[in-house]
Amino acid sequence: MSKKALVAGIVLALLQGFLILQGVMSLSADAADEGTAYFVDNRAGGACSNDAPGTSPSRPWCDFMPVNTRSAGTGFGPGDKVLLARGATWNQQLSLRGTGSAGAPVVVDAYGDGPRPSIIRNGDVKDRGVRLDNPSHWRISNLEVGNAGVGILVFVTKLGRENLTLSDLYLHDITGIRGGDCAVNDRVHISAGIEITGTPPPFGASDYALRKVRITNVEGTRNDSSVSFDWCNGLTAPLDGTSGDGLVRDVELNRLNLHDDNGAGRSSGCEGLRLVNVRDTVVLNSVLTREAACHTPTGTAAVFLGRVRNISIVNSMITAVPDTGSPDQVAVNFETKLENVRVRNNLLADNAGPAVALHAIWGPSDFSTNTEVSGNYFVNNATSRRAPCVGAISRGNNQSKPTGAIRDNVYVEPTGFLNTCHGGDFTGFAVANNATLASPGSGFHAAQQFRGDQSANGWTYQYGDNGSAWSNLTFDQGTGAWRHPSGASVTRFEQQPAACGDCRVARAWTAQEPGTVTVRGRALKSAPDGKDVTARIAVNGATVWGPSRIASGDRQGNVTDIHRLPVAKGDVIRFEVSTDAGVNPGPVSWVPTIGYPANARSWEFNDTVDPGRMDGWALTSQLTGTMTDGSLKLRSSGNDPFMHSPDSLNLDARTVRHIEIRARNGTASAAGEFFFVTSSDPVWNGAKRVTWQTKKVDGDYTIYTVDMGQNPAWTGTIRRLRLDPSINAGPFDIDYIRLY
Numbered sequence: 001m002s003k004k005a006l007v008a009g010i011v012l013a014l015l016q017g018f019l020i021l022q023g024v025m026s027l028s029a030d031a032a033d034e035g036t037a038y039f040v041d042n043r044a045g046g047a048c049s050n051d052a053p054g055t056s057p058s059r060p061w062c063d064f065m066p067v068n069t070r071s072a073g074t075g076f077g078p079g080d081k082v083l084l085a086r087g088a089t090w091n092q093q094l095s096l097r098g099t100g101s102a103g104a105p106v107v108v109d110a111y112g113d114g115p116r117p118s119i120i121r122n123g124d125v126k127d128r129g130v131r132l133d134n135p136s137h138w139r140i141s142n143l144e145v146g147n148a149g150v151g152i153l154v155f156v157t158k159l160g161r162e163n164l165t166l167s168d169l170y171l172h173d174i175t176g177i178r179g180g181d182c183a184v185n186d187r188v189h190i191s192a193g194i195e196i197t198g199t200p201p202p203f204g205a206s207d208y209a210l211r212k213v214r215i216t217n218v219e220g221t222r223n224d225s226s227v228s229f230d231w232c233n234g235l236t237a238p239l240d241g242t243s244g245d246g247l248v249r250d251v252e253l254n255r256l257n258l259h260d261d262n263g264a265g266r267s268s269g270c271e272g273l274r275l276v277n278v279r280d281t282v283v284l285n286s287v288l289t290r291e292a293a294c295h296t297p298t299g300t301a302a303v304f305l306g307r308v309r310n311i312s313i314v315n316s317m318i319t320a321v322p323d324t325g326s327p328d329q330v331a332v333n334f335e336t337k338l339e340n341v342r343v344r345n346n347l348l349a350d351n352a353g354p355a356v357a358l359h360a361i362w363g364p365s366d367f368s369t370n371t372e373v374s375g376n377y378f379v380n381n382a383t384s385r386r387a388p389c390v391g392a393i394s395r396g397n398n399q400s401k402p403t404g405a406i407r408d409n410v411y412v413e414p415t416g417f418l419n420t421c422h423g424g425d426f427t428g429f430a431v432a433n434n435a436t437l438a439s440p441g442s443g444f445h446a447a448q449q450f451r452g453d454q455s456a457n458g459w460t461y462q463y464g465d466n467g468s469a470w471s472n473l474t475f476d477q478g479t480g481a482w483r484h485p486s487g488a489s490v491t492r493f494e495q496q497p498a499a500c501g502d503c504r505v506a507r508a509w510t511a512q513e514p515g516t517v518t519v520r521g522r523a524l525k526s527a528p529d530g531k532d533v534t535a536r537i538a539v540n541g542a543t544v545w546g547p548s549r550i551a552s553g554d555r556q557g558n559v560t561d562i563h564r565l566p567v568a569k570g571d572v573i574r575f576e577v578s579t580d581a582g583v584n585p586g587p588v589s590w591v592p593t594i595g596y597p598a599n600a601r602s603w604e605f606n607d608t609v610d611p612g613r614m615d616g617w618a619l620t621s622q623l624t625g626t627m628t629d630g631s632l633k634l635r636s637s638g639n640d641p642f643m644h645s646p647d648s649l650n651l652d653a654r655t656v657r658h659i660e661i662r663a664r665n666g667t668a669s670a671a672g673e674f675f676f677v678t679s680s681d682p683v684w685n686g687a688k689r690v691t692w693q694t695k696k697v698d699g700d701y702t703i704y705t706v707d708m709g710q711n712p713a714w715t716g717t718i719r720r721l722r723l724d725p726s727i728n729a730g731p732f733d734i735d736y737i738r739l740y
Contacts, residue, residue, distance in 0.1 A: 035079020079104035087114035100137030110142035118144035125149035125176035156198035182232035192228035204239035228274040247277035256286035262293035269296035285493035299328030329353030349379035354394035371404030378411035391419025403428035494587035521592035524557025530586035616646035651718035657709035662735040669726035
């Protein structure tokens with residue numbers, strides 16, 4: 001054998017050996033990631049023993065002692081499972097430690113048939129249901145925890161932990177801790193069903209203690225708080241003095257059902273959801289109702305926000321915070337050190353205090369920047385009428401200057417939409433395109449009015465093979481969803497298309513009466529993974545919005561607003577979702593609001609008793625006319641005709657921005673103008689006007705929408721309007737003028 005052949009043979013043998021060794025190592029790693037399942041079952045008649053291996057459901061452990069012992073020793077590793085028997089109950093703390101892997105998390109779950117396994121403690125403030133220390137790659141599901149000082153305590157003392165999922169949990173009667181000595185209370189500021197806190201080592205703005213947290217399908221009730229990212233009421237980053245808003249990152253809170261958190265009637269100070277020291281977080285598809293239901297002298301809120309950045313609360317319902325005689329009593333409380341908080345497309349209704357409280361109470365170094373309140377439906381907030389802080393959105397105090405935008409909301413608010421108190425103001429906010437509805441009965445919110453019968457409140461739930469042939473879905477009482485055999489479904493907040501070509505699933509609404517409706521909505525994927533989908537809005541089969549692609553991984557979604565949409569009685573508006581053939585994209589979160597807007601002021605020109613009155617308008621220059629056949633028939637005699645509205649309109653320019661005029665222009669002019677004066681600037685001049693294009697020599701009526709807010713002088717209180725219909729002689733007829 002030649003030397004070259006010998007060398008080649010040696011190399012080949014070494015390579016084969018390496019590949020074999022690599023395969024063995026891979027098999028070993030795979031085997032290790034499979035982990036071990038441990039069973040716990042204390043039900044009567046079983047064969048449990050804490051001395052058994054616990055690796056078989058026929059010979060399980062009886063209680064948590066072996067689990068706690070393992071946690072205190074080597075801990076649990078990738079693929080390990082702690083499985084608790086359904087129907088079993090323990091009065092004992094379950095202590096958990098260890099680290100899983102991305103592909104093989106440590107799992108705590110239920111097995112068998114029957115109700116969730118439950119951990120019910122003695123009601124002492126020192127009781128814990130579950131304690132999980134420094135988790136990475138853990139999943140805890142299908143448990144009931146109650147009657148403790150903390151339900152599930154996630155305690156972090158290290159940096160860089162990641163991947164924690166808590167799902168399908170029922171948490172109740174978790175009470176007793178409110179303030180006090182954090183060292184004694186496990187760094188807990190307020191008792192909570194789920195409590196994320198700890199004593200992290202020194203950290204800066206680039207560090208995190210925990211990231212990729214998923215909390216899904218959780219019901220909480222009769223707690224001091226149901227879900228709390230607490231950190232003993234907040235930590236400043238000690239290495240650089242920043243707010244600490246990145247201590248927990250990449251958080252999704254989906255399908256929460258938090259209600260009646262009243263501290264089981266024995267607490268002072270209750271909330272629903274507390275977000276402190278978190279960043280890049282979305283709350284969606286959730287219901288919080290009758291939260292913060294016990295008195296506290298420092299104020300109550302369903303959602304408390306402090307030291308946070310990039311937070312979205314979207315497509316949810318936060319309602320009925322009760323009157324406990326406390327300060328605030330709000331749905332969403334903007335407390336301190338806030339950046340990029342977005343409250344979008346929620347129902348905010350029937351709360352004792354304002355729906356949103358924008359505070360500035362922590363001195364000049366505090367901040368609340370780039371806030372967005374958009375697309376929401378506000379109804380009947382500040383029910384306690386506790387002055388001075390009332391309205392849908394309250395801006396209180398002036399120790400700092402919050403900034404942001406308040407836009408595209410719809411509301412019916414007896415105490416007003418925007419309110420200031422204790423020296424606060426909205427000077428840091430851009431306010432635009434917010435519309436008043438005619439009455440609470442004029443608004444239709446898809447999630448609030450979701451029912452198990454077709455046509456309730458005008459809503460139906462349908463499937464279409466090609467977007468034209470539609471059939472009704474069937475309601476599944478067990479899951480609370482409307483379903484189709486293809487796999488398509490509609491739930492309170494979500495639409496799941498089938499994995500086929502142009503087949504579509506739709507939430508549809510039938511117009512109750514003729515008129516103009518406004519539509520608000522935001523469509524986004526309910527989970528950050530999955531495939532893209534297509535969304536569209538159609539009226540009687542004709543697309544009026546979209547089609548628009550909703551991208552997977554996009555946590556902002558697409559705005560689906562239509563500000564003015566004429567409808568006839570019986571018109572069907574469908575909110576349609578579809579996907580590509582053979583692709584299951586996962587559900588889409590989409591909760592539209594439809595409403596008949598009230599006009600801040602309108603002139604319909606229908607007076608048949610006194611047609612010469614012209615609804616209070618004065619034909620000032622080069623115009624003659626009268627009201628007949630439901631419209632104002634005008635004729636211009638020159639090239640500068642104009643007419644004045646009634647005086648003292650007293651319109652708030654922040655909430656009234658548009659003029660809608662339905663007119664027929666018989667002149668050769670292609671433009672009209674609206675002038676205005678304000679209470680602070682009552683002089684008519686060209687600086688306070690907006691020009692709009694018209695169809696000249698038009699034989700039909702046309703609806704024109706004039707955006708007065710494009711003129712920066714449209715601010716403060718609008719006192720009076722002037723209409724210049726044309727710059728030519730001839731006829732000009734007006735069916736109506738409406739302000740909104």
